[in-house]
Amino acid sequence: MTRPDWIAVDWGTSHLRAYAMGPEGILAEVTSDDGMGSLAREAYEPALLRLVEGWLEDGRRTPVIACGMVGSRQGWMEAPYRAVPCAPMDPAALVAVPTRDGRLDVRLVPGLKQAKPADVMRGEETQIAGALTLWPQFDGVLCLPGTHSKWVRVSAGEVVGFQTFMTGELFALLSESSVLRHAMTGGGWDPAAFAEAVSDALSRPERIAARLFTIRAESLIAGLGGDAARARLSGLLIGIELAASRPYWLGQEVALIGADPLTSAYAEALAMQGVPARHLAGSAAVVAGLAAAAGKVPA
Incomplete structure (x- = not known):
């Protein structure tokens, strides 16, 4: 393989992707599985x-x-x-990491913080930067579903504010x-539920x-199947997230960043409210955002 000009790294809690x-x-x-959660500080360079x-x-x-989490306190x-409002990416703010191997020139992307209400993100800022690189005219709301879902207001190329949900x-x-784990049998899905x-x-x-407990009760006395139980749990949790994030998506242009099938579930839930949402794969957003940090124009 031709030697790369540079290397893009997405380093999360449970994974490392280069x-x-x-x-x-x-x-x-x-x-690899060498995520932040399994590494001592001296183990990062060998893992890379x-x-x-x-x-x-x-x-x-x-x-x-x-x-990602490679730049966290741990x-x-x-x-x-970096404090919002600000552009999601600032190449001048990258943090250089001393390395023993002279072939490496490692720089870390800072996350973003918000004072009121208190909130932080680390890793998502790169996906946001990637989305704005690929959609330079975008002005609206980005939703990044995941372990900790983010709703992000974007205007004039800046992150204006955001909110995290532990959905x-x-x-x-x-x-x-x-x-509820006793009702979560099988791995299927029930769209109607x-x-x-x-x-x-x-x-x-x-x-x-109360509605959450009905999943348990109906699985015991009403024959609620595992596929329906799993879909109902997901629907209830995404539903309360949408209820709380209504000021973000109501009347706004919305885009989803992430991987299927989770983004498809959010797209379906939003469509039920009459809100269409475009979609960008999380991996494509990460690479485009890291290219922006490196001062490269993504192909």
């Missing part, structure tokens, strides 16, 4: 080298631009948050660790705790 980048875009991609050693060249420092080195984490806790739950949660969000 892209060899050339003038035309991605030359190669490699992944295990993936990209074959892309490096003696006598040349290869630029490496990394985003990561390789802290990349301090994905709540789904994992309730489906795996609560009494999802749609009904979204509507139910949006119309009466204050009843969420």
